Amino acid sequence: MTAPVYRRILLKFSGEALMGAGEHGIDPDVLDRFARDVRELVGAGVQVALVIGGGNLFRGAGLAARGMDRVTGDQMGMLATVMNALAMQDALERLEVATRVMSALKINQVCEDYIRRRAMRHLDKGRVVILAAGTGNPFFTTDSAASLRAIEVGAELLIKATKVDGIYSADPVLDPTAVFYRRISYDQALREGLAVMDTTAIVLCRDHGMPLRVMNINEPGALLRLVHGEDIGSLVVNGN
DSSP states (O other): OOOOSOSEEEEEEOGGGGGTTSSSSOOHHHHHHHHHHHHHHHHTTOEEEEEEOOTTTOOHHHHHHTTOOHHHHHHHHHHHHHHHHHHHHHHHHHTTOOEEEEESSOOTTTSEEOOHHHHHHHHHTTOEEEEESTTSSTTOOHHHHHHHHHHHTTOSEEEEEESSSSEESSOTTTOTTOOEESEEEHHHHHHTTOSSSOHHHHHHHHHTTOOEEEEETTSTTHHHHHHTTOOOSEEEESOO
16 A cells, blocks of 8 residues: 555544444444554554544533533533543553553543643654543533644644544435535535534634544544545535
8 A cells, every 4th residue: 555645643533433332431342443443544654643522421511501510511521531532542552552641631640741742742753642631621622622633733634533424414314315525615614504513623624724534434444545545535625
């Protein structure tokens, strides 16, 4: 296979993706499969940063709607992302992939603090860096954290790994006439209110020229083919 097109990427998993067919928690088989996919990327010479959501363990926004203080709920959600990050670190290290978890919240006995320059050094040394606890602030989603960290560490591509094969004009499960977008602009995504990422994340990517690829994480070998230049999923960029 030819050399990868991208030297450094940031890969965003949703916490829900780790559930597999379950209703909550982490499916060990899914975790191991994702870890093998990441190992393939590292083996191809790609520097990989990861952001993993926490929705499989806790959703602060949902409890906030039922009366819980929103800041408290979001802080609990951040801790859920740390738990997922530690699980992914363990899965990767069992595959002999050097990995570091860096948290936006100070949890020194569990993982490193997020420091941009240190994260970039880890990446330069070929270590997978899992960026946990979102931005460290309430009211910001892990989508926003992924966009922010991708820009900070100089990623060449932000990949949002989902359960669908890209971006549609509507939910393809509910609307069989939904149109698939192979390539769209950030302005179009904002204008049409497409459920790509939250608005803050989209604006961050748009304003900093960060290309975003939305793809199906359950397609075997798709990540590896993507970093080698195959047109997989949907691409969101500035312009048309």
